[in-house]
Amino acid sequence: MFSMYRHPVFACGFALFVSGCVTPAEPSVHGYLDVANGGLQVDYFSGMTLATKLTSATDSAIDHDWGFGAPTDVPVDNFSVRWTSELTPPAPGTYTFYMNSDDGVRLWIDDELVIDDWTDHSVRETTATLDLTADSHALRVEYYDNTEDAIVQLSWSSPTLARQIIPASAFTFPDAGGADGGDPTSETIDDTAIGTGPDQITYTGAWLTSSDAAKYGGTDHYTAAADATYVVHWTGTGIQLYGAKAPHHGIAAISIDGGSETLVDFYAATRADQVAVFTQSGLASAAHALTLRVTGTHAAAATNSVISVDRIDLASGGGTTTPPPGGGGGGGGGTTTPPPTGGFLTRQGKDLMLDGEVFKFVGVNAFGLTGCRTGTPDTQAVMDAFFSSLRPHSITRTWAFQPQGLTGVDRVVATAERFDQKVIFALADGADYCGDDGHDAAFYAGGFRGAYFDWVRQVVPRYKDSPAIGIWEIMNEPGRGSTDAVMRTFFDETAALIKSLDPNHLVGTGTLAEYASGTMDYAYVHGGPNIDVGSLHEYDYTYENSRTIISGHLEPTLSAMSSINKPLYVGETGIGLTNTCVGPQERASVLVQKLDGYLSRGAIGVLYWGWASNSDDGCDPYSGASEGLGSPLMNAIKSYMIH
Numbered sequence: 001m002f003s004m005y006r007h008p009v010f011a012c013g014f015a016l017f018v019s020g021c022v023t024p025a026e027p028s029v030h031g032y033l034d035v036a037n038g039g040l041q042v043d044y045f046s047g048m049t050l051a052t053k054l055t056s057a058t059d060s061a062i063d064h065d066w067g068f069g070a071p072t073d074v075p076v077d078n079f080s081v082r083w084t085s086e087l088t089p090p091a092p093g094t095y096t097f098y099m100n101s102d103d104g105v106r107l108w109i110d111d112e113l114v115i116d117d118w119t120d121h122s123v124r125e126t127t128a129t130l131d132l133t134a135d136s137h138a139l140r141v142e143y144y145d146n147t148e149d150a151i152v153q154l155s156w157s158s159p160t161l162a163r164q165i166i167p168a169s170a171f172t173f174p175d176a177g178g179a180d181g182g183d184p185t186s187e188t189i190d191d192t193a194i195g196t197g198p199d200q201i202t203y204t205g206a207w208l209t210s211s212d213a214a215k216y217g218g219t220d221h222y223t224a225a226a227d228a229t230y231v232v233h234w235t236g237t238g239i240q241l242y243g244a245k246a247p248h249h250g251i252a253a254i255s256i257d258g259g260s261e262t263l264v265d266f267y268a269a270t271r272a273d274q275v276a277v278f279t280q281s282g283l284a285s286a287a288h289a290l291t292l293r294v295t296g297t298h299a300a301a302a303t304n305s306v307i308s309v310d311r312i313d314l315a316s317g318g319g320t321t322t323p324p325p326g327g328g329g330g331g332g333g334g335t336t337t338p339p340p341t342g343g344f345l346t347r348q349g350k351d352l353m354l355d356g357e358v359f360k361f362v363g364v365n366a367f368g369l370t371g372c373r374t375g376t377p378d379t380q381a382v383m384d385a386f387f388s389s390l391r392p393h394s395i396t397r398t399w400a401f402q403p404q405g406l407t408g409v410d411r412v413v414a415t416a417e418r419f420d421q422k423v424i425f426a427l428a429d430g431a432d433y434c435g436d437d438g439h440d441a442a443f444y445a446g447g448f449r450g451a452y453f454d455w456v457r458q459v460v461p462r463y464k465d466s467p468a469i470g471i472w473e474i475m476n477e478p479g480r481g482s483t484d485a486v487m488r489t490f491f492d493e494t495a496a497l498i499k500s501l502d503p504n505h506l507v508g509t510g511t512l513a514e515y516a517s518g519t520m521d522y523a524y525v526h527g528g529p530n531i532d533v534g535s536l537h538e539y540d541y542t543y544e545n546s547r548t549i550i551s552g553h554l555e556p557t558l559s560a561m562s563s564i565n566k567p568l569y570v571g572e573t574g575i576g577l578t579n580t581c582v583g584p585q586e587r588a589s590v591l592v593q594k595l596d597g598y599l600s601r602g603a604i605g606v607l608y609w610g611w612a613s614n615s616d617d618g619c620d621p622y623s624g625a626s627e628g629l630g631s632p633l634m635n636a637i638k639s640y641m642i643h
Contacts, residue, residue: 039168040085044071048144049218050080059083060168062141062154070150080144085171086136092414093158096129100153101143108140110461111276118214120146131406134414135466136172187314190217202231214273216311220244224306226296233289238281238315243308246271250298250305254278255291260529263496267302274310278500299449343467344504347532349565352604354393360642361605362595363395365572368612370408372399372434377408382613387419389629391638395470397571397607400425402455403435413468422470426510427456430477441481444490456497464502471533472498473510479518487518487525495530506532513537513553522560534561535571541590542576550597558602569605570598588632595640
């Protein structure tokens with residue numbers, strides 16, 4: 001048990017027991033820190049359910065022993081507090097978080113509830129151990145005091161960091177201004193704010209209420225009735241919905257301003273309240289309406305289709321001139337993704353955009369980076385050498401498969417960030433490669449909502465704020481044993497889940513070609529509103545020693561994607577011959593011809609297969625060479641001029 005230093009409770013004399021006088025270690029007033037120094041936003045509430053807000057301030061750390069008192073301007077006993085900030089660790093790695101409290105406390109990291117000790121108790125410690133990337137991570141702490149001692153402290157440690165109270169330098173306030181330099185403000189409305197006016201919720205259908213201290217304001221609304229809805233009207237630039245996830249919860253469809261629906265899964269293996277289930281930012285500063293519709297469907301692992309609403313955070317100010325999402329229908333291909341800041345790829349129709357400019361790319365597949373090739377991820381030295389050798393903003397494609405875990409993915413993302421690179425991650429493998437198996441007809445027919453969705457929920461939000469992510473690919477070469485109709489459902493539900501977890505990045509399908517099972521109607525299967533881009537894989541130079549430069553599958557796939565106003569990239573192209581090794585110079589020459597041909601015909605990018613730390617001689621007829629860093633082909637990629 002943590003041995004805690006206790007502030008002298010009599011430092012303020014008798015006033016401590018009658019006015020909430022603060023002990024010497026506490027600031028004397030609610031003030032605002034210099035944002036440059038780092039810190040947390042803090043909101044104070046009367047009552048133990050964070051329902052009646054009293055005041056807001058900033059804090060340098062969560063390190064408080066109020067004794068028998070309370071913060072300034074907060075009543076002694078029966079109060080609650082919420083801290084929010086962005087947490088950046090000093091280095092990627094495994095961190096243990098320690099919450100020391102009297103009474104209840106909860107800790108969320110990246111909207112995942114990792115410590116839940118929401119009960120009356122004397123001072124005690126609860127811990128959670130997490131793997132963190134070097135990125136910033138959304139942090140939220142909630143605390144309540146019932147009577148007598150009021151104590152809450154948050155510390156951390158890692159194998160290279162001695163245990164300490166998390167300092168102000170590790171925290172960053174949310175962005176203080178939007179694209180227009182305005183002042184963003186936020187308002188929280190409870191599920192009980194019922195009405196038809198602004199900042200109110202209009203329910204239709206058979207909604208019920210339940211009460212529990214774990215819920216915001218002590219209550220939430222819930223229903224399993226198909227097509228029950230709620231609508232909230234507000235004026236601002238963003239919205240975030242909170243509800244419960246649980247084993248018996250299902251799938252909701254959410255739209256803004258009558259646009260395309262996004263499917264959001266409320267299922268979780270264990271119940272968690274006040275989970276951020278949907279976020280939309282970057283809207284025009286204007287009047288908006290969000291509609292949530294209960295679909296009456298659920299994941300295969302769920303036992304019912306319940307949907308809940310607990311609280312809604314509304315953002316105003318700091319807006320952009322981006323129009324709100326619009327356009328419905330089956331394709332939605334003309335929709336443009338809101339342009340996030342920080343060097344993220346976005347889409348405008350058939351173009352990818354980076355920092356306001358049309359973006360095309362050439363690069364390589366490096367599937368061994370995360371551990372698929374040898375069973376362990378490439379070392380940091382290998383990754384440093386690889387990414388540092390590439391031009392800035394190059395694209396590398398690799399795997400983020402569940403059997404290899406997150407260690408290699410963390411390392412790739414952190415290294416790519418340092419060298420200003422971008423990565424396409426395939427989240428699973430359609431051919432069950434690298435131990436990532438089970439992707440059969442039953443998987444596409446609904447089994448994907450189980451372990452695969454659990455993996456997506458673990459991976460995607462972890463890197464949602466990283467500019468190193470280029471595109472999330474739903475799967476490498478999906479479709480075995482599937483039909484187009486089944487594949488469309490798989491693509492649409494998975495893309496909606498990814499966008500609900502990470503609204504900042506693009507979603508691709510990882511498709512092979514129009515002849516593959518489940519993707520024969522390319523336009524149809526890629527037509528969902530959350531699919532941004534499609535792909536083509538070809539090894540036609542090898543096929544029957546044809547020495548084909550431009551695959552015959554480019555025209556049908558590119559035409560199909562153009563018909564829905566979405567881009568296509570060649571995600572794999574290999575250069576080899578069945579009976580003869582292709583020498584290094586010939587491979588480089590052939591690849592340049594392919595790059596010229598594909599890009600001039602309208603593909604947005606081409607990725608060679610492949611690169612590996614232990615390169616070979618290029619005699620594999622189907623995958624071409626595994627090129628080393630100094631090979632003629634790698635030099636051709638690095639020097640290729642994109643027009």
